[in-house]
Amino acid sequence: MRRLFILLIVILGLGSNLLKADVEVGIVEKLGNYLPMDLEFTNDQGKKVILRDIIKKPTILMFVYYHCPGICSPLLTGVSEVVDRADIVPGKDYQLLTISFDHTESWDKAKKWKENHLKGLERQISPDAWYFLVGDSISVRKITDAVGFYFKPDGKGDFIHGAALYSIAPDGKIIRYLFGTEFNPFDFKMAVLEAEKGLPLPTVNRILKFCYSYDPQGRKYMFNVTRVAGTIMLIALSVFFVILIAKKKKTKEEVKNG
DSSP, X not given: OHHHHHHHHIIIIIGGGGOOSSOOSEEOXXXXXXXOTTOEEXXXXXXXXXXXXXXXXXXXXXXXXXXXXXXXHHHHHHHHHHHHHSSSOBTTTBXXXXXXXXXXXXXXXXXXXXXXXXXXXXSOOOGGGEEEEBOOHHHHHHHHHHHXXXXXXXXXXXXXXXXXEEEXXXXXXXXXXXXXXXXXXXXXXXXXXXXXXXXXXXXXXXXXXXXXXXXXXXXXXXXXXXXXXXXXXXXXXXXXXXXXXXXXHHHHHHHHHO
16 A cells, blocks of 8 residues: 555656646646745644744645545654654754645644644654644645645545655745655755755754755755765865975975075
C-alpha cells in the first residue's frame, strides 16, 4: 500500500511539472513566487490569524485535509520523523505550518491533529513552533495556487492531490520544494537554511550552504565538487605565492646583509 502512495505522489507531483498549463491535479513548482501574506486563517484555538503575523522565520509549509484517508497521514508522519532527526530546532531555527485545503473543516479538527502530532514527537517542541490552520475557500485557493498545489474532489467526500513540503522565507518567498512523504534530514535542513534568506547563519551552516547545491533534476542537495575543488586550488595557489614572496624577500635581505 505504501508503494502505491509513493507512485501516486510521483504521478501527481512530478509528472505534473511536464504540463505547466491547465494543471487540474498535481504540484507545479513556482520557485521565487510569494505567498499572499495578507490572507486570513483560523488557528487551532479558533482565533483568526494573518499569515504575515505568524510567518516570522523560515517556515516549512504543507497542505493536508484532516479527514484524509490517504497520503496526508504519511506526509505528517514523515514530517514528525524528520523533525525528530534533523539537527535544527523547531521554534528557534524554523517553524512548521499545516493548512487544511478542505474549506469545510473546522478549527477543532486542526486542534485534534495538532495535539496528536505534538504528542507523537520524540523531541519536545513549543506549541507555537507548529501551526495547524483552516480557512475559507477563497483563502485556501489563493495560497494553494500561489505554491502550485492543485487538487480536486473525488466525488465521494475526499480529494485527489499530491504531497510535498514547501520551504518559505520569512518574507513569504517560495524557496524550495521537497516532494514525497519521507524526507532526508540533510535535505530538510538545507531547505530551511536556504529559506533564511540573508539572515545571519552559524559558521557551520554557512559552510554547508557553500559546499552543497540543489540538483533540480534529482531534487536533492548534492556536494558541489567543482566549487569546493576550485576554492581549495585558489587557497593553495594563494599560500604558494605568499611563501614564494616571503622566501624571495628573505633571500634579498640575506644578500643585503651578507
